[in-house]
Amino acid sequence: MEPSNDVALDIIVTNVVSVFRTRCHLNLRTIGLEGNNVIYKPEVGKVLMKLRKPRITASIWSSGKIICTGATSEDEAKLGARRLARCLQKIGFKVRFSDFKVVNVLAVCSLPFQIRLIEFTKNNRPIASYEPELHPAATYRIKTLRSTVQVFSTGSITVTGPNVQSVASAVEQIYPLLFECQKTLV
Amino acid sequence: MPSCPQCGSANVVDDDLYSQTQRVCADCGSIVSEGLFTTTLNDEKQSSAVPYYASTQVTKKPCPNLIKGLVRVRALCRILRLRSDMESGAVSLYERAYSHPSFIQVSLQKKEVLGGCCVLSTCRQHNWPVAMCTINSLLEAEPMLMGVVYQDLVKALDLQPPPTASLTDMLESYCYGYKLAPGEVPDVFAETPEQLVQRSAALVELAADVWLVTGRHPLPILMACVYVAWQSLKPKDRMKHSLQKFCQIARLPKDACGACKETPLRRVRELRDVLCKLGRELPWMRGGAVEPKTVATLVEDILKHQKSLLLKAMRSYEEEVEQEVREAAESRQDDVLSSTESLLAGQLSGRDQGPVTPAQDVPPARQPKSGESMLEASGGSNKTTEESAPPAGEEHWGRRHLFLPPCARNVKRRREESPGPHVTGEEEISDSEIESYIRSAEEIRSYVEFQKKMTEN
Numbered sequence: 057m058e059p060s061n062d063v064a065l066d067i068i069v070t071n072v073v074s075v076f077r078t079r080c081h082l083n084l085r086t087i088g089l090e091g092n093n094v095i096y097k098p099e100v101g102k103v104l105m106k107l108r109k110p111r112i113t114a115s116i117w118s119s120g121k122i123i124c125t126g127a128t129s130e131d132e133a134k135l136g137a138r139r140l141a142r143c144l145q146k147i148g149f150k151v152r153f154s155d156f157k158v159v160n161v162l163a164v165c166s167l168p169f170q171i172r173l174i175e176f177t178k179n180n181r182p183i184a185s186y187e188p189e190l191h192p193a194a195t196y197r198i199k200t201l202r203s204t205v206q207v208f209s210t211g212s213i214t215v216t217g218p219n220v221q222s223v224a225s226a227v228e229q230i231y232p233l234l235f236e237c238q239k240t241l242v
Numbered sequence: 243m244p245s246c247p248q249c250g251s252a253n254v255v256d257d258d259l260y261s262q263t264q265r266v267c268a269d270c271g272s273i274v275s276e277g278l279f280t281t282t283l284n285d286e287k288q289s290s291a292v293p294y295y296a297s298t299q300v301t302k303k304p305c306p307n308l309i310k311g312l313v314r315v316r317a318l319c320r321i322l323r324l325r326s327d328m329e330s331g332a333v334s335l336y337e338r339a340y341s342h343p344s345f346i347q348v349s350l351q352k353k354e355v356l357g358g359c360c361v362l363s364t365c366r367q368h369n370w371p372v373a374m375c376t377i378n379s380l381l382e383a384e385p386m387l388m389g390v391v392y393q394d395l396v397k398a399l400d401l402q403p404p405p406t407a408s409l410t411d412m413l414e415s416y417c418y419g420y421k422l423a424p425g426e427v428p429d430v431f432a433e434t435p436e437q438l439v440q441r442s443a444a445l446v447e448l449a450a451d452v453w454l455v456t457g458r459h460p461l462p463i464l465m466a467c468v469y470v471a472w473q474s475l476k477p478k479d480r481m482k483h484s485l486q487k488f489c490q491i492a493r494l495p496k497d498a499c500g501a502c503k504e505t506p507l508r509r510v511r512e513l514r515d516v517l518c519k520l521g522r523e524l525p526w527m528r529g530g531a532v533e534p535k536t537v538a539t540l541v542e543d544i545l546k547h548q549k550s551l552l553l554k555a556m557r558s559y560e561e562e563v564e565q566e567v568r569e570a571a572e573s574r575q576d577d578v579l580s581s582t583e584s585l586l587a588g589q590l591s592g593r594d595q596g597p598v599t600p601a602q603d604v605p606p607a608r609q610p611k612s613g614e615s616m617l618e619a620s621g622g623s624n625k626t627t628e629e630s631a632p633p634a635g636e637e638h639w640g641r642r643h644l645f646l647p648p649c650a651r652n653v654k655r656r657r658e659e660s661p662g663p664h665v666t667g668e669e670e671i672s673d674s675e676i677e678s679y680i681r682s683a684e685e686i687r688s689y690v691e692f693q694k695k696m697t698e699n
Binding site for chain 2: 090105107108109131142172174182187188192
């Protein structure tokens, strides 16, 4: 019996990063002047705009490429991106909302047991790597899902992947491996 | 005059192979005439310097930085007293890495660190325990840079990641770095390396069992174990010396443990806490408290009976937790009963009772027993007074364990944000929402004026 059948794990999506294009040149100075909640960074060449609802931060570049971070679901990311595009439209640019894509999803999950990292790395070499002097977690890269799982000894894991589905599959895939390496004192 | 003076043939060709064009006889090879040596700058410019990486010379002379790097790698190997086969392995690895496209054009600083990474990689492949920190301190490099270069090296040359060296392997060579041999320091402080290694190894094993080692830098833990071991070998005379004094006595290099000086102190504290918890279980202590400052006297006995003490401590802790859970459940039940009674009474009398919160009457979970400070106890009681009535099943799993990774003991509760409204991503966006993100004309004007004033000043 797969151990994951008995346990309901809470996978909490903490960040969704998405990109889209406006298909027109954007004047950053105008946005910096006319927008509320904006920070203009001329040294880098971008404008940071923060939306309240959904809570999203967008980096706006003059080429029309925009990166949105901070959403907690893919739908929220899309809504936030559309809201941002409407904002820019109102400011006066000929914006066309196009090429929206979710690029990265970050989720955390807390397992109810500790994990022996050295054992875990030994059992899963070379997919897993663990350098205690560089980072306290063991890294497990799943090439097929293009996801990375970072496993901490306390049982918390963070998963990053290109979409929510791959993140969920990654957790399902790694749970039995971690279950094997859990250890309490005899 | 196209005829060759040597053989008389008319087959004279212009030869452009070298920087000077020459007229050469194709039959006998003698030079008929050659150009003048260059006298103008224009002619000199033909032969410009070719950078090393673009040169197509078949057998390249090694570039000076490569030679310096190889010398450095050899020096590192000699300082670490590596075998000759390991030294040659490190040298050849460095040559391969240096000429790899991802390293040929990096800064000189990175090339220095690359030498150290090659030595580290070779040591790991031969199961020779060396910590990254040690090589860092020898090179005086930044740990982050070392980490980056090491990972790039592994990726670029596709090195198989060898097993991470266990702490006990590193311990022996680490102990030999302490100058505590009988001739070098007064007898009060002297300790043979073998004794020190033996005692420290037992402490390291204990630390690994109680989650003090996983995920952390190895050197501070080693330092803490060696210090506690040294104290415990002659507790009466050595207990009063601090960690700093110990490092002075043993003449340790200043940055033996990396940048942070507090980490070894923290580890010493954690190790002493664990020893106190175990010391409490010793039969002749009869459940009395054990102070961290005096636990050095008991270390020998604790280590002798390590396993049984661990089991005992965990069992007694589990019993305590279960008892408290039972008490809390009973008192909650009583409160629920009494509050429902009062609610019924209130309803009967027709008055509206305020919201009933049985949770507030739950007593703080733990009065620490027998006076010792159990971190879990204080952590746990804080949690229950903060939260409102966690039902028994929802307690953090960490409370059931006596020995935990320290960061799991003080679990930060996630700020529970109210789940946002369910969105589909395709909703209509009203104008009024967008207006709030755009400044009105008046606001723009005042902003521009303000900016002008700021720049004027």
